[in-house]
Amino acid sequence: MRKTVLLAALAALLSSTSAFAAGKTLTVYTYESFTAEWGPGPKVKAAFEKTCGCTVNYVSVEDGVALLNRLKLEGKDTKADVVLGLDTGLVADAKATGLFAPSGIDAAAVKVPGNFKDDVFVPYDYGHFAVVYDTEKMKTPPKSLDELVNGNPDEKIVIEDPRTSTPGLGLLLWMKSVYGDKAGDAWKKLSKRVLTVTPGWSEAYGLFTKGEAPMVLSYTTSPAYHEMEEKTSRYQAASFSEGHYIQIEVAGMTATSKDPALAKSFLSFMVSPAFQDIIPTTNWMLPAAKMDQPLPDAFNKLVQPAKTFLMSPEEVQKNRKAWVDEWVAAMGAK
Amino acid sequence: MHARRGISGERIGGAIALAFILGFVALALAPLLRFGGAGGIDQQLASVLTFTLWQASLSTLLSVFFGAVVALSVARRPSFTGRVWLLRFMAAPMGLPALAAAFGVLAVWGREGAFNSVLSFFDLGTKFNVYGMTGILIAHTFFNIPLAARLFTAALDRFPPTYWKLAANLDLGRVALFRLVEGPALMAALPGVAGLIFMLCATSFTLVLTLGGGPAATTLEVAIYQALKFDFEPGRAVFLVLVQVVLTGLVLAFLAAFPAPAEERAQQGTELRRFDGGSLASKLWDGAVIVAFLLFCGAPFVAILVDGLRADFPHLLADRLFWRALQTSAVLGLSAALLALLLSWLIAMARVSTGSRIFAGWLDAGGSLILLTPPIVLSTGWFLWLRGGDGFAPYILVAIINALMALPFALRVLQPAVRSHVERTRRLSQSLGLSGLQRLRIIDAPALSRPLLMAFFFALSLSLGDLGAVALFGGEGFVTLPWLIYARLGSYRTTDAAALTLILAAVCMAFAVLGTPSERRRGEAGR
Numbered sequence: 001m002r003k004t005v006l007l008a009a010l011a012a013l014l015s016s017t018s019a020f021a022a023g024k025t026l027t028v029y030t031y032e033s034f035t036a037e038w039g040p041g042p043k044v045k046a047a048f049e050k051t052c053g054c055t056v057n058y059v060s061v062e063d064g065v066a067l068l069n070r071l072k073l074e075g076k077d078t079k080a081d082v083v084l085g086l087d088t089g090l091v092a093d094a095k096a097t098g099l100f101a102p103s104g105i106d107a108a109a110v111k112v113p114g115n116f117k118d119d120v121f122v123p124y125d126y127g128h129f130a131v132v133y134d135t136e137k138m139k140t141p142p143k144s145l146d147e148l149v150n151g152n153p154d155e156k157i158v159i160e161d162p163r164t165s166t167p168g169l170g171l172l173l174w175m176k177s178v179y180g181d182k183a184g185d186a187w188k189k190l191s192k193r194v195l196t197v198t199p200g201w202s203e204a205y206g207l208f209t210k211g212e213a214p215m216v217l218s219y220t221t222s223p224a225y226h227e228m229e230e231k232t233s234r235y236q237a238a239s240f241s242e243g244h245y246i247q248i249e250v251a252g253m254t255a256t257s258k259d260p261a262l263a264k265s266f267l268s269f270m271v272s273p274a275f276q277d278i279i280p281t282t283n284w285m286l287p288a289a290k291m292d293q294p295l296p297d298a299f300n301k302l303v304q305p306a307k308t309f310l311m312s313p314e315e316v317q318k319n320r321k322a323w324v325d326e327w328v329a330a331m332g333a334k
Numbered sequence: 335m336h337a338r339r340g341i342s343g344e345r346i347g348g349a350i351a352l353a354f355i356l357g358f359v360a361l362a363l364a365p366l367l368r369f370g371g372a373g374g375i376d377q378q379l380a381s382v383l384t385f386t387l388w389q390a391s392l393s394t395l396l397s398v399f400f401g402a403v404v405a406l407s408v409a410r411r412p413s414f415t416g417r418v419w420l421l422r423f424m425a426a427p428m429g430l431p432a433l434a435a436a437f438g439v440l441a442v443w444g445r446e447g448a449f450n451s452v453l454s455f456f457d458l459g460t461k462f463n464v465y466g467m468t469g470i471l472i473a474h475t476f477f478n479i480p481l482a483a484r485l486f487t488a489a490l491d492r493f494p495p496t497y498w499k500l501a502a503n504l505d506l507g508r509v510a511l512f513r514l515v516e517g518p519a520l521m522a523a524l525p526g527v528a529g530l531i532f533m534l535c536a537t538s539f540t541l542v543l544t545l546g547g548g549p550a551a552t553t554l555e556v557a558i559y560q561a562l563k564f565d566f567e568p569g570r571a572v573f574l575v576l577v578q579v580v581l582t583g584l585v586l587a588f589l590a591a592f593p594a595p596a597e598e599r600a601q602q603g604t605e606l607r608r609f610d611g612g613s614l615a616s617k618l619w620d621g622a623v624i625v626a627f628l629l630f631c632g633a634p635f636v637a638i639l640v641d642g643l644r645a646d647f648p649h650l651l652a653d654r655l656f657w658r659a660l661q662t663s664a665v666l667g668l669s670a671a672l673l674a675l676l677l678s679w680l681i682a683m684a685r686v687s688t689g690s691r692i693f694a695g696w697l698d699a700g701g702s703l704i705l706l707t708p709p710i711v712l713s714t715g716w717f718l719w720l721r722g723g724d725g726f727a728p729y730i731l732v733a734i735i736n737a738l739m740a741l742p743f744a745l746r747v748l749q750p751a752v753r754s755h756v757e758r759t760r761r762l763s764q765s766l767g768l769s770g771l772q773r774l775r776i777i778d779a780p781a782l783s784r785p786l787l788m789a790f791f792f793a794l795s796l797s798l799g800d801l802g803a804v805a806l807f808g809g810e811g812f813v814t815l816p817w818l819i820y821a822r823l824g825s826y827r828t829t830d831a832a833a834l835t836l837i838l839a840a841v842c843m844a845f846a847v848l849g850t851p852s853e854r855r856r857g858e859a860g861r
Contacts, residue, residue: 036637037655039825064565068566070717074721164563196545197546197547199543201824202823210440211446212444226826240449325378328552332381332549
């Protein structure tokens, strides 16, 4: 009797280990809002597992910057096969770690504004930064960055801190793209309209929806969320005549991956319709490649920037500190 | 004071607790030094330092002053209806996550807040602008006036009733009473209370940035975060942490230099009675102080309540993730609170037992050190040791960090109580020949049940409100209640976040109630 129990247990153990050996696993490092229940993560996992005969394991950290830092700390010991969730501003730093391998993905599969092309990092979605305003509080939103800078100081905007947040850095680069050497002066003027500078997007958007300010720095896609989930068109993005700065989110495969073929097949899956269909209504960003389904209607009504600003990753890497210092000086001297 | 026989066990316990804390922090900092980033103080950092000290000093001064005013009024009225609820309420704000408090404060003082509605109702034409130093001070005092008031009230309530009686017999005037009785009692608690509040305000991050209005309002904590995150210069982060420790250490040393008056202690179980404060003027004053306090600190809670009730609760309660978050928070909170209680007990016992001023100084410093080392630094350093360490590692780490964060609070509650208790019972236990666990069970535990309970629930609600520094660890399972609030906010779900905040606030209030049992039960427990 005892023997049979033991045998059964042994058999169970063996079968489970053999199943483990047969099934491949793919470890994807990403950020938390990607793997959140309402994020794209769960659906992406299910869809990819259907085709790959593998198990997708997510390791999710706070955000894109934490993602890169984790890689830097782990170095060559990293367990990641794929790193998903960096943005173009971080790409130069990420390459400098030497931890990434060329993706081998055909650049023609990807279509994003701003001509971003890279042999290592593959875009999977994008969004333009935009000033989102409350139509109940603001009848005439600014039509350009210049109108925002020079507008009525009593109509406030909440922005994010470029020292601690990605959208904050986005606005910094946007201002720099438009004003160049005169960005400091422009920030000085804009500072009169800035209600406060928050550490991250959540705090800023929270203040905005609580009515503390009629404007906030967010994305062109924000109104789509309110439209689809809350059935309201109260919050709209302002279209700026100079153009908008873009955030492109990218993924790459590591040079240390034990199964580069699997990692590569994930990256090609990522730019296929099965993945792209999931993105708009879960990550609230725009697809970076072809979808099978039509884009939800709310997305077609979004602001379409006439021009896209995007600095090269190297330029951002080289100047970020000096520009942030300039920002602190200009904003501090209210 | 010379070391006494038979208490070396306490000192060993204290040394172990101290070694644990110092080791935990040092081990976190050490591996970070391998990475880049240099020391050095430039113009920008200098202005950050100046601002940090300035806002923390102002916040501390206001919190301590108004906390003392409230405590004097509450202590003068030992038996009014609702007093225990007032004391409980004082322990409620500390559990709120900073962002929740910021939203609460803004609902009252913000551009669209209640205060501005009142102004515009009376057509006063001006608009109150909270952003800037004003907002920082309001938020910091919202958190810390109740804390100071709670600790000061405990200090006054511990005072021997014979003093009040004597004061009444001598017919001391208001000024003389303050100078001879209340003042010294407050002074005894001052260094601990002011030091704690100073550290909390100096290391404030979210409140300072969100309400500060711009980068002119930046604390050292922000610079540390920036160094470790966006700039990724761990070496510089360590340097900045050391600057923070040294700078705050100087302030604490200055506070510790206040002469601590010798304290005599009440008999256990004696009923609290005050003979002063019978005049109508004093009754009106105390009433006004208490009402003002309740308005100032209660209004943001009302805002949280109103905001939270708008949510779709059935939907929220049906969410699997919510229950998992609650469960994780509960497990983490309980482990952290128990560890905090153990450490603060060891430190408090060692503190009263030691004859060495140097050891005492180390114990004091060790009990607070962690507040000056941002969680992101600790978790990054430990990440390097644990190498990814999925599974249980992050839970244990967060529990330890939370415990150490709660330790300074628990100590402020426990230490004065332990000191007076040990002084009072030293001869008794010596004559009975009790020591060690026996003494703990028979003499200490029953008499100290109240401060122990309070320290435990302080720690519990603090850990519950803590976001948990797991930024790098990841792992899908790690979902705490404050994390869930931030995650919902981070994905447009503000109403859900408001409801979760309300639930968290309610739990904190429940802990505050459990941490301060009613007076009647106290009398029974004392006998």
